[in-house]
Amino acid sequence: MNIVMKNIHKAFGANRVLTGVDFDLREGEVHALMGENGAGKSTLMNILTGLHRLDEGTIVIDGKETYFGSPKEAEEKGVAFIHQELNIWPEMTVLENLFIGKEMTSRFGFLNTKQMKALAKAQFEQLSVSVPLTQEAGECSVGQQQMIEIAKALMTDAKVIIMDEPTAALTEREIQKLFEVINALRKQGVSIVYISHRMEEIFAICDRITVMRDGKTVDTQAIADTSFDEVVRKMVGRELTERYPARSPSPGEVVLEVKNLSAKGRFDNVSFAVRAGEIVGVSGLMGAGRTEIMRAIFGLDPLDSGEIYMRGKKVAIRKPTDAVKHGIGFITEDRKDEGLVLDFSVRENMALTNLFSFSHNGFISSKKERDFVNTLVQRLQIKTHTTETAARNLSGGNQQKVVIAKWIGIGPSLLILDEPTRGVDIGAKREIYQLMNELTERGVAIIMVSSELPEVLGMSDRILVVHEGKITGEVDRSNATQEFIMTLATGGH
Missing domain, CATH: 3.40.50.300 (P-loop containing nucleotide triphosphate hydrolases)
Structure with a gap:
């Protein structure tokens, strides 16, 4: 799936969040979307998936001007969004969370729990997730809940997956497994928008990067043609001389x-x-x-x-x-x-x-x-x-x-x-x-x-x-x- 978003504008009341953003996504690429908090990254993706309606601009998908009316419609058309703030129902089981709104039924209208369990088990094995499907989701750690959300998106057979801070709650082992899955999806032609503040991950897994600042697109280029310092400079509009400020502690009592x-x-x-x-x-x-x-x-x-x-x-x-x-x-x-x-x-x-x-x-x-x-x-x-x-x-x-x-x-x-x-x-x-x-x-x-x-x-x-x-x-x-x-x-x- 190829997506081109052109001259996107969006305001909430007097607050102008996006003021002319350009973004394009190619088939089978992992495209990093970076910027400071409040730069407009999530708003742009919420417009793409139909959660917000744009004020001005165009969205062209596979050569045709397309606007989704809701995230559900976007998902049905192959665009899934894994949000930073997890959409987990804590009192429901892991299995119920995976299939909420997408339950499988038999020809007589009964829930096909056996088929759902088999599909969930296969997806969990691919991600190396070891969480009982009958466990309440609220009893899972934040990291486990994140993997449940990732598994849920992968099971939609999406052509585009938007990942907003997907590794924020994951261990190093889980991150490596996720990267293996991303590489496999890329080979299958699935496109991924990767929103993250972890610079090491961006340079390890992404093909191109778009930097946003204050509701505008600053630049888009291949990862191989840029550097950590250059990306930071574009994001914040200034040099950050050191990543961690110097400390000279004098511990007391x-x-x-x-x-x-x-x-x-x-x-x-x-x-x-x-x-x-x-x-x-x-x-x-x-x-x-x-x-x-x-x-x-x-x-x-x-x-x-x-x-x-x-x-x-x-x-x-x-x-x-x-x-x-x-x-x-x-x-x-x-x-x-x-x-x-x-x-x-x-x-x-x-x-x-x-x-x-x-x-x-x-x-x-x-x-x-x-x-x-x-x-x-x-x-x-x-x-x-x-x-x-x-x-x-x-x-x-x-x-x-x-x-x-x-x-x-x-x-x-x-x-x-x-x-x-x-x-x-x-x-x-x-x-x-x-x-x-x-x-x-x-x-x-x-x-x-x-x-x-x-x-x-x-x-x-x-x-x-x-x-x-x-x-x-x-x-x-x-x-x-x-x-x-x-x-x-x-x-x-």
Whole structure:
């Protein structure tokens, strides 16, 4: 399938999102679509698949002017979209999620569960996914849910697949398997639009790249004819001299210390400490227990045994409000379901954890709240039309900045960041890294859980490696390599 999108314009009210975008997709190619958060990438693909109607421009598919009326129509015509924000029904089984709206029936109208299971099993084997089809999707990890979404798209026999941050929640092993599938699809003539902020992946798997900035197309060229630095320059309109800002930590007193934390079936005998002014990275494969440890420290999940100390004093944290009282903030890996109230405005989301700061005798000072929110919006360079814009209408990266702002506002002693830059563009990533540096310079202790090894190596002062619920090693930044961390993460020594 060949697609040509020409001079595409789109505005939402007074907010002009696309102002003359050109994009073309050739049969059997993997075409990278890159740009900062808010550049208009997802909006462009939503127009292609019929979720939004364009204001101006043309779409030509296989030589014929074509406009889909809905994503369902696009899918029926061979164009599938795997969204960054997963469309999983948590109470339904994995099998039900795979075939929702596309159920197979016998000639008598009964569900043909046997045929659906056989097709799902074959697709899961191709992707090396080992999730029971009868399991509730809500019980699956974010990475497993991502693979379910990928499998769902592959089963539609699509001619074009749009992948928006497909590897954000995947392990290295899962990423390699996905790349094998993409290469096989390319040989079959399937075209793929690959939206990602992971530059290494773009150069590893894609044939061409289109860069967008501020709702416009900056350039399209072959991957072989460009470079990392050139792509970054086109995306952000400026040079980024270093990917990770320099750190010169001066760790102070121990802010958090945990001793022998255990939760049956999740993690066992976990002990570590974090000092004021340092960043402790936490690495490990998906499902190793990294997130589970952090959730327990914050009081989201129960502990079976173990002790938590804040500044040398033993504390009892049984629920998140206990953690907040002790100065702990937690940016979860799932911003959509746990980090934000999507229908609330930017202002309301930021104020949620900070209402006590604006209140007096039970009344909220609107001016104090407004000043607080405006300061954080400017500081984090959050792109929003107004602070009354609903959080769901922001790009993924700007949603993440709102979550970060919400917790910075409490003035935390300890900030836990679980996948802080997932789905965030390279310019915004650097802004988050610089903010982390500023926080540690002010004495904040930071724990950063990340699946991106370059990020762990680039920003951590010390690295804890988790394997099957246990800390298998602690590595100083000066001695850390990707190979050494992966050895520890896979149970080696």
